[in-house]
Amino acid sequence: MRLMLSDRERDGLAKRDEDNFFDRKSRRIQPAKLSRTLAAFGNTDGGELVVGIEDDGTWDGFASVEAANDLINVAATVVAPGYYEVDFLSHANESGVALLITVRRTPALCVSTTSDVYVRRGAASVLVRGEELESLKRVKGVVSFENQGLVFPVSEISNSEVSIEFCLSMVPTLEPERFLRKQGLINSEERPTVAGALLFHDEPQIHIPKAGVKIYRYKTDGVAERKYLDAVPETIEGSLYSQIFATVARTVEIVDAIPIMTGAGMKQIHYPPEALHEILTNAVLHRDYGINDDVHVRIFDNRVEVESPGRLPAHVTPKNILNERFARNGTIVRLINRFPNPPNMDVGEGLNTAFEAMAALRLQQPEITESADRVLVIIRHEPLASPAQMIMEYVREHGSIDNSIARRVTGIEQERTIRRYFEELVSSKELVRTGVARGTRYRLPETLRD
Known part of the structure; x- marks a missing residue:
C-alpha cells in the first residue's frame, strides 16, 4: 500500500526514538543486516521498521517502489507469510519513497539470512545462542522441555501409585510400563521424559526441582x-494432577477466610471457584518447565495473583489469548485430560x-500481562x-438505549430485571421514556443534554 504522509506523520517517524518496537534504517542497508532486525522483531514482540529515513531524521527514500524489491524479498525470506506487511511512504516535499515493514510476533522461529537468531532488546537486535536460544525455541514451540529425558529408573514411574491407579481406571486396562512407552513417556534411551515424571511420578520434584x-x-x-x-x-x-487439585483447594480455603468490610458489616470475600480453578490449572499445565522456578500464587485482601514461569507460547499474546490456541506442553495437556x-x-x-x-458475578475481568520470562494473571475482587x-x-455516548441493548451492555439476560433498572432511572429523572411497546427507548431529559 502507498501512503501519503502529513508533515506531522513524517516528523513523527523522523524524531521517534528507536526502541523495542521501532527501528529506522538507511535505504543503503545491506540485506543481511536488515534481516537481523526483521528476525528480532518476529522473535520478540513485533515492531515497525522504516527504511529510507536516516538516523538523524533526514528523508532519503528509494527512487522507486521497484528499487526496494531486494529488501522486500528479505522480509519474505525471514518472516512467515501473514506476519508482516509492507507499505510505501511518500511526502509532498520529500523525494523518493520510504519503506515501512510491520512485523508481528511469529509462531515460528525467525532466522536471519546468515542463519542466526536474534531477539529485540531495547533499540538493539541481539544474537542469541546456547541456553538462551533453547529457551526461545521453547517459547516458540519449536521444542518442548516436556520431551527431555531424565536420568532415573523407569520403574519410578511405571510402579508409582499414580500410574497404577491411572491404568486401572482405563478401559481397557493396560500395564503401566506398556502405556508409558506407547505414549512416548519413556524415550529410546530408556529414560523417562519430563512429561512422564510430572504426570506419573509420585514425587516428580525429586528430579525436577521447582516444579511445584x-x-x-x-x-x-x-x-x-x-x-x-x-x-x-x-x-x-x-x-501435576494432585498438585492442581491441592492448589485450588488451598487457595479457595484461604480466600474464603478473608473478611471485607461492607455497608452491611464484615463479609467473606468471594471469587467464582471455576475462575480460580481454570486459571490455576492453566498456570500449572502451560508453564515452561525448563525454567527452574515454581508457580507463585499470591493472595491479597483484594486480589489473587498467579505467576507462572515462561512467556506465552508461539503467537499467543495477552490480547488474543482467549481466541488463540497453542499448547507448549502438548503431551501433558493431552494425557492429563484422560485422568478421571x-x-x-x-x-x-x-x-x-x-x-x-x-x-457472571459482575467482577472485573482477569488481567493478563507478560514479561521477559513470566506470565501474570491478576484476579481482582472489584465490581464492575x-x-x-x-x-x-x-x-x-449514544443518545438513547432500549431493553435489548441494555441487556447486552450489562450482561443481564432477564428482561424484567432490566425493566426495573429503567423504572428506577425514570423515577429519579435520570432518563425519560419515549415510544411505546417494542419501540420504547430511553433518553436523557432535555435539562441533562449537552
Whole structure:
C-alpha cells in the first residue's frame, strides 16, 4: 500500500526514538543486516521498521517502489507469510519513497539470512545462542522441555501409585510400563521424559526441582512485602494432577477466610471457584518447565495473583489469548485430560470459562500481562460498574438505549430485571421514556443534554 504522509506523520517517524518496537534504517542497508532486525522483531514482540529515513531524521527514500524489491524479498525470506506487511511512504516535499515493514510476533522461529537468531532488546537486535536460544525455541514451540529425558529408573514411574491407579481406571486396562512407552513417556534411551515424571511420578520434584506451586497470603491490598506475609509461604508438590487439585483447594480455603468490610458489616470475600480453578490449572499445565522456578500464587485482601514461569507460547499474546490456541506442553495437556475428573475438562476453553465466571458475578475481568520470562494473571475482587451506571454511560455516548441493548451492555439476560433498572432511572429523572411497546427507548431529559 502507498501512503501519503502529513508533515506531522513524517516528523513523527523522523524524531521517534528507536526502541523495542521501532527501528529506522538507511535505504543503503545491506540485506543481511536488515534481516537481523526483521528476525528480532518476529522473535520478540513485533515492531515497525522504516527504511529510507536516516538516523538523524533526514528523508532519503528509494527512487522507486521497484528499487526496494531486494529488501522486500528479505522480509519474505525471514518472516512467515501473514506476519508482516509492507507499505510505501511518500511526502509532498520529500523525494523518493520510504519503506515501512510491520512485523508481528511469529509462531515460528525467525532466522536471519546468515542463519542466526536474534531477539529485540531495547533499540538493539541481539544474537542469541546456547541456553538462551533453547529457551526461545521453547517459547516458540519449536521444542518442548516436556520431551527431555531424565536420568532415573523407569520403574519410578511405571510402579508409582499414580500410574497404577491411572491404568486401572482405563478401559481397557493396560500395564503401566506398556502405556508409558506407547505414549512416548519413556524415550529410546530408556529414560523417562519430563512429561512422564510430572504426570506419573509420585514425587516428580525429586528430579525436577521447582516444579511445584508456592502459595503466599499477604494481609494487605498493596504490594507483596515480607512484613505483610501471614505465616510461612506454603509449597504444594506431587504429580501435576494432585498438585492442581491441592492448589485450588488451598487457595479457595484461604480466600474464603478473608473478611471485607461492607455497608452491611464484615463479609467473606468471594471469587467464582471455576475462575480460580481454570486459571490455576492453566498456570500449572502451560508453564515452561525448563525454567527452574515454581508457580507463585499470591493472595491479597483484594486480589489473587498467579505467576507462572515462561512467556506465552508461539503467537499467543495477552490480547488474543482467549481466541488463540497453542499448547507448549502438548503431551501433558493431552494425557492429563484422560485422568478421571480431569482438571482441564474443557480443553482450550479454560480461560474463557474464567472470564465468563467473573462476568457472571459482575467482577472485573482477569488481567493478563507478560514479561521477559513470566506470565501474570491478576484476579481482582472489584465490581464492575452497576447496571444503572452502565446504562447511563451508554445513553450519554449514544443518545438513547432500549431493553435489548441494555441487556447486552450489562450482561443481564432477564428482561424484567432490566425493566426495573429503567423504572428506577425514570423515577429519579435520570432518563425519560419515549415510544411505546417494542419501540420504547430511553433518553436523557432535555435539562441533562449537552
